[in-house]
Amino acid sequence: MPIPIVNSIASWFLKKRFHQIELFLKYPNEVQEELLLDLLHKARNTELGKEYDFASIASYSEYAQRLPITTYEDNEARIERARRGETNIFWPKPIKWFAKSSGTTNSKSKFIPVSEESLEDCHYAASKDLLCMYLNNNPESQLFVGKGLRLGGSKELYRENGTVFGDLSAILIDNMPFWAEYSSTPKNEVSLMADWETKMQAIVEETMRENVTSLAGVPSWMLVLLNNVLETSGKSNLFEIWPHLEVYFHGGVSFEPYIEQYQKILPKESFKYYEIYNASEGFFAIQDQNHSKELLLMLDYGIFYEFIPMTQYGTGTEKVIPLSEVEMGVNYAIVITTNAGLWRYQIGDTVRFTSVNPYRIKVTGRTKHFINVFGEELIIENAEAALRKATQLTHTEIVDYTAAPIFMKEREKGAHEWIIEFKHPPEDFAFFSKVLDKALQEVNSDYEAKRFKNTTLNAPTIHCARTRLFYDWMKDKGKLGGQHKVPRLSNSRNYLEELLSLNH
DSSP: OOOHHHHHHHHHHHHHHHHHHHHHHHSHHHHHHHHHHHHHHTTTHHEEEETEEEEEEEEHHHHHSSSSSSHHHHHHHHHHHHHHOSSSSSSSSSSOEEEOOBBBTTSSOOOEEOOHHIIIIIIIIIHHHHHHHHHOTTTOOOGGSSEEEEEOOOOOEEETSOOOEEHHHHHHHHSGGGGGGGEEEHHHHHTSSSSSSHHHHHHHHHHTTSOEEEEEEEEHHHHHHHHHHHHHOOOOGGGGTTTTTTTEEESSSGGGGGGGHHHHHHTTTOOOEEEEEETEEEEEEEEOOOOOEEEEEEEOSSEEEEEEETTTTTSSOOOOEEGGGGBOOOOEEEEEEESSSSSSSEEEEEEEEEETTTTEEEEEEEESSOOOOSSEEEHHHHHHHHHHHHHHHHHHEEEEEEEEEEEEBTOOOOOEEEEEEEEOOOHHHHHHHHHHHHHHHHHHHHHHHHHHGGBBBBOOOOEEOOHHHHHHHHHHOOOOOOBOOOOBSSSSSSHHHHHHHHTO
């Protein structure tokens, strides 16, 4: 089909969809409350719906008073029953699919329910919206001249009862309409290979022969793939292999540590990066403007949002607020209610609103991934902003990192301890350490106060990791590729000690 026709069809869908988007942009809080009441109505006759008498709930305030905030552990027993084939527990329709959430390193796997509604009305709807927004912003796009290179996870079957679990990306690939495979590479059988290293080589061999126009995947693993493509081809940049490549759709981990490395292998100023915010539990937000670092919160995907200010998180006296009460600049933990039967569920992510008209966000980290042993409240957003400044000033590139506290002993003050794997280590490591410490103080006033004259914290200890340290660590844990992530910050020294031991 000629490209102008394809773009015209996409434009028609976009105009149709924009009317719905305009509705939640104009009436966000009304759309959210109506969505909540609709979810309650649909699930009123489920086991959970009868337990909390969903049928009698007529407002958000009643809902918030009646149902508790929950974690995966609170839901695990019901989810396991659903995985064994029981139905009508927390959602009226049978749930066949469960997204196996990788967590990080040692953490126990979670099996997140994925209903037909969440597949169609959330994940697939978001994919269409993402393409429509991109094409609307870039009418000269030649996206459909070639194929999209997608990098997902692998799939395993849970055979005893007919339910299926795997990475969310594998579930999405497996449920795509047959024609979607024609516009994607690699083919499904390669995408769903279980062994990461075998799959990596198969993807390199297949995609190098294709006309790739877009990339989609987690930045850390995509970078490994793209560097393998360059190494195999002997080319210096990706446009020598794929001349029509125009955009990278990324999500899953922060893009901050990788920007410079991508710009080196994609050296065209016209090349675009579009961020998405999705998880096993749902698709939440989309970058809707070129060259933006803000994501538009999508309010009509069957997800109702609540938020907990991180200043109160874990205190036992948290005030949970609806979207209508959020403020710009505050760090919030997200609570969701979804069309897959998750009710007032904490997903473990934190966000900050950059705008409330419309509601735009930046992902700032994880509720469990921060360092606050000394009251410094260091979050991933701070760490990655400081690392980016330090790498720019010292002309270095980072592959991976993690950090943890050095606890106080007797009269010895505390500190932070980092292990960083560089693509090119800094020439003056002591200078890099000083620059990073200073940058952390600039982005976090609590850290600055604790570091002032070494009041509470001494200067950070920073180790240079050997090549492939983090890759080998993840491989040892069976967590290569897909949506597996390196934990960046922790209040415990467990991850750090393992890495330090493996580094010698």
